[in-house]
């Protein structure tokens with residue numbers, strides 16, 4: 108079996124959520140330690156890692172290649188022989204692929220550096236609470252601030268061998284949403300003596316769905332998703348509290364402001380209607396992923412002439428990525444890597460095609476060598 112497929116499988120077994128990627132970091136460091144060290148400088152940052160491959164040219168730029176390293180709190184249902192050994196956690200967003208591909212490119216460049224320096228960024232906490240913005244502020248990154256940056260994300264909807272990219276806006280602005288409702292619990296048989304937060308929460312969730320359909324111009328795009336609801340203990344006790352967690356997406360920062368205003372207004376309305384307290388928090392905003400026009404065009408023209416790669420121009424997506432923070436400061440781009448899986452990102456049965464790994468390593472290495 109190919110070494111980087113083996114690495115992907117090893118990493119797949121040990122998914123860890125943001126800033127708890129201890130085993131992942133240690134696995135990555137152990138592997139990096141096996142590479143020829145003469146051209147490498149390695150620094151850890153929290154649970155992440157920076158690796159600089161020193162360039163050989165006289166006037167080197169610093170090019171950066173970023174991978175995220177965290178997993179998700181999802182119980183895997185793939186039935187694969189190398190399934191997650193961390194009960195309730197899974198690499199369901201492909202970061203195991205992202206890491207093994209990054210290690211593959213690093214392996215190639217460590218023994219044969221290019222003219223430019225190449226900074227490999229192994230970034231924690233992409234799924235939350237976010238690592239890119241904090242890494243950018245770190246002394247480690249400031250010392251090696253790149254001139255250009257690139258990164259990829261697996262795409263289950265495209266087959267292995269396909270790359271998809273576009274100039275300009277690729278991914279949405281996001282904001283996490285937390286709403287806590289507090290009423291009064293009590294006996295299920297005496298509802299008039301209580302303030303039932305399951306009923307209030309249910310009304311709130313239903314009304315939140317009206318924001319996109321009734322407050323946003325249909326020619327704009329937005330998402331309000333409640334992905335988690337926690338309330339109650341048992342069937343015959345009225346719930347005193349309910350907590351909703353969700354995410355909001357927009358392609359335009361102004362639309363995000365409208366989403367926030369409407370969420371607050373509807374929550375205040377629910378507080379009045381159900382005589383309860385409703386606290387709203389907007390957390391962990393992610394800045395949109397906006398690809399540099401020229402660098403993306405150059406990348407597309409390199410890819411279109413590349414044997415075995417089918418590079419297509421895609422539409423923007425409502426996914427979020429804190430890679431957007433890197434792109435806000437450093438010109439660069441993100442692209443989708445096809446991995447053909449029947450089940451999509453964030454699904455417990457996501458099973459990306461490992462045939463995508465080796466060609467991606469060769470292609471990205473050759474692209475960096477072409478710079």
Ligand SMILES: CC(=O)N[C@@H](CCC[C@H](N)C(=O)O)C(=O)O
Pocket residue numbers: 200233234235260281282283353354355391393425426427428452
């Ligand atoms: C590519 C991908 O699936 N990214 C995630 C990351 C967003 C996290 C963010 N904190 C949020 O949920 O708002 C996504 O869900 O798009």
